[in-house]
Amino acid sequence: MSTEPETTEDAEPGTPGAENPPAGAAEGEGGEAGAEAGAGQLSEAEAELRAQQIERERIAQRKAEKRAPIEAGAKLSGTAADLLAAVRAVESGEKPAATVFAEPEPAPRRSAPEPVRRPQPVAAETVAASAAPAPEAVQAVRRVLAEGGAPEALAPQAAGALGEGADELLRADPWQLLRIAGVRPEQADGFARALLGAECGPDDERRGRAVTVWLLEQAALAGHTALELPALLAALAQRGVPDPDSAVQDTLAEGEALVFQDALEEPGAPAPVPAPTEDEDADEERPVRVLVGLERYALAEESLADGLARLVNSVPKQDGPAEEWERAAAAAQGSTAELIRAVAGHGLVLHTG
Known part of the structure; x- marks a missing residue:
């Protein structure tokens, strides 16, 4: 028995056992596959051409829109749009200009009450x-x-x-x-x-009074609205007034100056004397200094002192508004709280920012 395989040459063409298919069948199958591939390639090409044609049409449409005239007033609204429509109506002849642009009759106005006029300050020039x-x-x-x-x-x-x-x-x-x-x-x-x-x-009393007033005026210009009596007497002597004391007394008698006493309470001042007995005058209880000043300055300082005294006495009481001040201070922070507490505890506060 032979073990060698049979050769294909011995197989007759067309037999079922042949490995190679018939040539016609192979060619037929290859032709159908090629036709299908060609049909697919033609479809993709047509789609690409169609897309390019649509894009060219879109570009041409955009160019045509840009070349077209822009309609004026297309984005206007409100009063501006109404005015443009009225102008176009007149231009087209739909409405006469007199009827379109005629001003409407104003609505009747209510008579306003006459305001209360405050008195105006008189100008310095007047x-x-x-x-x-x-x-x-x-x-x-x-x-x-x-x-x-x-x-x-x-x-x-x-x-x-x-x-x-x-x-x-x-x-x-x-x-x-x-x-x-x-x-x-x-x-x-x-x-x-x-x-x-x-x-x-030089001993004329008229001169003594005039020089006394002049010295007080010069002191006020320098910031001293009152002079101590010894200082005023010394200044009068330097100006050649023979009797300075009489000059001051004459000035006070004419009402051109005022004299008042100021208790010595400054540090280093003489200590007050012991309480007076029944035979002693109570006015000598505390040492004082005598001051002389012009009447207008003395009255102005007295008015200022009264106002400051009212401020000092206006400190809130502990059982009333003081609690509200404390609540306001607690709600604040930093220096603001300190300032609120200072205002609550003192009638007059100097605050430097």
């Missing part, structure tokens, strides 16, 4: 104009100044400071010239000598 001296008064003062050798340019100031009859007052008391700002005692002395002649002297 006050100055009303307080300006008359030209005749200024001319009369100018003649007196010329007689005394004083500058005639001081006439308006002198007439305004001395008031009505300033010329007669200067003739009767030439040292009243010291009431004008910038005039010094030496200049007033020369003016008085020119007007009074032999009647003028």
